[in-house]
Amino acid sequence: MHDQAETLRRIVQHKADDKSLSESDTSGKRARVITITSGKGGVGKTNVTINLALALSQMGLKVVILDVDFGLANIDVLFGIVPKYSILDVIRDEKSINDVLTDGPNNIKFLSGGSGVEELIRLDRKQLREFVAHISQLDKLFDVILIDTGAGLSQNVMSFIMAADEVILVTTPEPTSITDAYALVKMVSRRDRRKRMHIIVNKAESIKEAEEISKKLMVVSEKFLSLRLLKLGYILYDDTVTKSVKMQKPFSLYNPKCQAAKNISDIADKLFSNPTPDGNTGAKGFISKLLSFFGA
Numbered sequence: 001m002h003d004q005a006e007t008l009r010r011i012v013q014h015k016a017d018d019k020s021l022s023e024s025d026t027s028g029k030r031a032r033v034i035t036i037t038s039g040k041g042g043v044g045k046t047n048v049t050i051n052l053a054l055a056l057s058q059m060g061l062k063v064v065i066l067d068v069d070f071g072l073a074n075i076d077v078l079f080g081i082v083p084k085y086s087i088l089d090v091i092r093d094e095k096s097i098n099d100v101l102t103d104g105p106n107n108i109k110f111l112s113g114g115s116g117v118e119e120l121i122r123l124d125r126k127q128l129r130e131f132v133a134h135i136s137q138l139d140k141l142f143d144v145i146l147i148d149t150g151a152g153l154s155q156n157v158m159s160f161i162m163a164a165d166e167v168i169l170v171t172t173p174e175p176t177s178i179t180d181a182y183a184l185v186k187m188v189s190r191r192d193r194r195k196r197m198h199i200i201v202n203k204a205e206s207i208k209e210a211e212e213i214s215k216k217l218m219v220v221s222e223k224f225l226s227l228r229l230l231k232l233g234y235i236l237y238d239d240t241v242t243k244s245v246k247m248q249k250p251f252s253l254y255n256p257k258c259q260a261a262k263n264i265s266d267i268a269d270k271l272f273s274n275p276t277p278d279g280n281t282g283a284k285g286f287i288s289k290l291l292s293f294f295g296a
């Protein structure tokens with residue numbers, strides 16, 4: 001277990017080879033920043049985020065979840081935990097990043113975004129610099145940052161997609177979910193054709209169905225948008241998920257042997273079987289890009 005954790009940590013730690021980003025960052029450690037999103041709502045993003053976080057934590061990685069679904073606070077509802085602070089407390093009261101993190105199960109932490117983005121635009125340069133410094137601390141504290149968004153296609157969500165080093169796009173086999181996922185890939189492809197986008201098919205009836213859908217999306221995205229999607233895996237439809245949601249408990253803790261938990265564990269393995277992508281910019285790069293998108 002310890003050896004595996006060490007190996008994984010080495011995989012995610014990226015050498016400081018991108019001088020343009022952080023002259024002052026001497027440690028060179030950068031977290032892997034992954035935005036989880038979808039075209040259509042209700043496809044399972046929040047369940048994927050939480051249970052993927054738990055699976056990665058099980059592998060020995062330090063994980064934090066950033067909840068930026070401004071409409072509904074998703075993560076805390078599914079954890080059954082009410083956080084005391086949000087990112088706004090870093091902005092307004094200059095609390096440290098450590099102070100505003102909430103403890104989730106199994107050593108994972110989470111941070112609520114609140115309506116932080118609107119506040120950010122109002123900050124002056126000095127406050128912004130301080131805010132970036134606070135967020136950049138996450139690179140030292142964590143190996144992985146998972147960002148749970150609302151359903152895609154809004155300006156806000158697009159910004160979180162474009163600012164992250166990697167994206168996990170969740171779809172279900174429903175035709176509307178697939179077409180909305182494709183619409184989202186199209187929007188991303190207009191901005192960056194080389195975006196590292198993984199796809200997960202959730203609530204699939206069978207492996208065959210999941211495989212067909214991911215293949216279809218991959219083929220059309222490559223052919224018409226010149227964007228190569230990466231197949232991350234699938235989660236079969238599983239009643240345990242619905243039950244666990246009602247109990248406000250992550251399905252992988254509610255029943256670690258359930259089908260969905262097995263699928264998410266395979267997804268975690270696949271995600272970290274590859275080294276951190278080249279040009280990974282970590283939390284610092286993420287927040288810098290995000291602020292530039294919001295014109296802050």
Ligand SMILES: Nc1ncnc2c1ncn2[C@@H]1O[C@H](COP(=O)(O)OP(=O)(O)OP(=O)(O)O)[C@@H](O)[C@H]1O
Pocket residue numbers: 038040041042043044045046047048069074149150151202203204235236237238239241242243245260
């Ligand atoms: N693999 C699955 N099998 C069965 N039900 C599932 C599965 N995944 C998700 N669900 C159901 O779908 C519902 C929506 O899931 P979730 O809240 O994770 O979606 P979401 O994409 O985060 O939604 P939103 O867009 O509202 O944030 C859950 O309440 C759960 O009952």
Ligand SMILES: [Mg+2]
Pocket residue numbers: 045046047069074148149150
């Ligand atoms: Mg959600």
